[in-house]
Amino acid sequence: MDFIVKCHKIIKMRLFLKSWLTTSFGVFLAGFVPGIHFESLFSLLLAALLLGMMNALFRPLILLLSLPLIVFTLGFFVLVVNALMLRFVSVFVPGFHVDSFWSAFFGGLVISLSGWVVNSLGKESSPIAFSEEASPNQRGQMKQAKGRVIDGD
Numbered sequence: 692m693d694f695i696v697k698c699h700k701i702i703k704m705r706l707f708l709k710s711w712l713t714t715s716f717g718v719f720l721a722g723f724v725p726g727i728h729f730e731s732l733f734s735l736l737l738a739a740l741l742l743g744m745m746n747a748l749f750r751p752l753i754l755l756l757s758l759p760l761i762v763f764t765l766g767f768f769v770l771v772v773n774a775l776m777l778r779f780v781s782v783f784v785p786g787f788h789v790d791s792f793w794s795a796f797f798g799g800l801v802i803s804l805s806g807w808v809v810n811s812l813g814k815e816s817s818p819i820a821f822s823e824e825a826s827p828n829q830r831g832q833m834k835q836a837k838g839r840v841i842d843g844d
Contacts, residue, residue, distance in 0.1 A: 713809045714746075715739035717802035721777075724801060726794025734786030742780045742802075750776065773799030 718739045721727050729735045753772055754761065760768040774795040781789035789795045 709813075711736075711739060711743055713806050714743045714802065716809060717805040718742065720805050721798035721801045724794055724798045726790035727798045728788050730786035734784055738780050738784045738787040741784055742776065745776055745780065770796060770800060770803075773803060777802070 715736055718729075718735055722729055722735070729738065750772070753776075754769070757768055757772060774792060777799045778789050778792065778795040781787050781795075789798065
């Protein structure tokens with residue numbers, strides 16, 4: 692039982708590190724947006740860590756509360772929420788600066804797009820789905836049933 696718990700913790704830690712590195716990469720790319728800059732690698736990693744924690748803890752509640760605006764704007768308001776989160780992070784992380792709302796808006800867009808690309812590159816397809824060695828049932832073929840059709844006429 693302890694082995695299973697340890698494996699579960701290791702898997703969760705790997706997922707956390709992957710998420711943090713993905714967000715760090717996105718924040719690094721957002722540093723190329725005019726108006727967003729960081730002074731050191733430490734401030735970049737700290738900003739990515741705080742942004743990830745805020746996205747995990749507060750973003751679902753903020754999205755729920757702003758659901759009418761999100762629906763009314765056909766999802767566009769999610770980008771505004773991302774910008775506000777990034778701007779909020781810049782207040783608390785020394786050495787990470789976001790100068791304006793529009794810088795935060797385009798930085799949030801860069802972070803979201805880079806996260807989407809990185810996560811889509813990491814997905815694996817199921818090896819059974821297209822395997823030639825799979826049994827007929829696994830390839831989606833149907834078994835033939837024996838029986839007869841009784842005509843209702």
